């Protein structure tokens with residue numbers, strides 16, 4: 001009678017041992033030394049650091065193990081978080097790639113960049129991170145596969161090389177399961193290009209932007225097809241596939257002894273909806289499923305354990321924070337802010353030196369903005385603005401003639417609209433949005449326009465975006 005009771009325990013114990021060994025093996029494959037608050041402070045004085053910015057397009061935070069997902073979609077990204085810095089309450093600035101990426105790069109809210117429609121271009125007056133890093137002596141390389149960050153939209157500013165990798169041989173059993181979206185190649189082509197770059201870059205410092213697209217096109221292969229037949233399963237398979245591509249980038253750093261000389265930044269431009277609020281995909285509304293994205297920093301040393309920053313953050317904070325850690329001054333007007341003070345405080349506490357950390361104080365109140373022109377694809381008609389305003393307590397959705405208000409703590413899925421029950425809060429927050437929408441782009445020369453040619457329109461259609469017809 002004992003056996004059937006004991007057996008599950010033995011299995012559980014064996015699984016726990018296996019999981020522990022797997023973790024140890026990963027840590028063993030990580031040559032970075034352990035570091036602390038002092039090493040963090042010393043980053044600004046180092047002249048040997050590289051920066052690898054991994055942008056995983058269409059990645060929702062809540063589908064990663066590091067953010068609490070039950071499925072093992074992302075063991076390698078989770079390991080980055082476990083030995084680094086993870087921002088728990090993080091938001092993207094839009095749910096459409098072009099607007100969102102413009103905000104990441106400029107650290108400005110969409111209205112202040114002015115890139116809200118298919119023909120808008122980031123002003124040449126912008127001083128983008130690649131320009132700053134190039135001036136600081138970094139070799140700058142962008143590897144991209146999404147037509148919305150093409151150089152004619154202004155995204156190549158500051159990159160010595162800004163290219164789409166040559167498609168190589170796909171992995172065994174490679175397939176793409178997003179019916180409306182087929183791209184040539186896969187994210188392992190980015191890995192190949194990164195390998196070529198490392199082979200030829202010598203000892204100089206570099207900044208590489210790797211924009212991964214296989215989650216967007218729901219790509220997977222035999223090894224990553226783990227989760228079943230539904231659309232959502234295919235999305236999770238693609239996260240697992242991309243997680244392996246991210247790991248391959250890190251392995252290249254290991255192989256060249258560069259892991260302890262590289263700051264890795266991982267973020268996303270938006271999430272993906274599965275009918276939670278009536279839409280599938282993205283670039284249609286701004287609910288949590290399309291705007292809550294991950295942000296993870298992996299330092300050139302290992303934190304043990306990693307730290308979690310609870311203070312609210314958003315994509316406009318990414319570069320101000322990275323530059324603050326690297327000791328690089330920014331003098332452009334920005335909406336974001338550096339989270340480096342919060343990182344120092346968390347690290348001081350983790351190191352058992354709370355006297356360095358100061359008293360545990362609530363973070364200052366903050367208002368965050370996400371913005372989408374729902375007519376982004378229809379140059380001939382007036383804008384149709386949707387804005388999500390996030391305070392510590394609420395999330396307000398502004399639409400012309402309509403306001404939705406949600407309690408962030410009690411209703412994170414944004415189901416119960418409180419706008420009628422709490423009209424005062426709704427009116428006050430709506431006024432904040434109206435003031436924001438009345439503001440202008442910061443560039444004196446306005447927002448340049450580009451004519452999409454037939455080839456580009458064709459490519460963008462192939463990217464799964466409807467450019468005509470207004471959906």
Ligand SMILES: [Zn+2]
Pocket residue numbers: 057058096097216269270
């Ligand atoms: Zn995107």
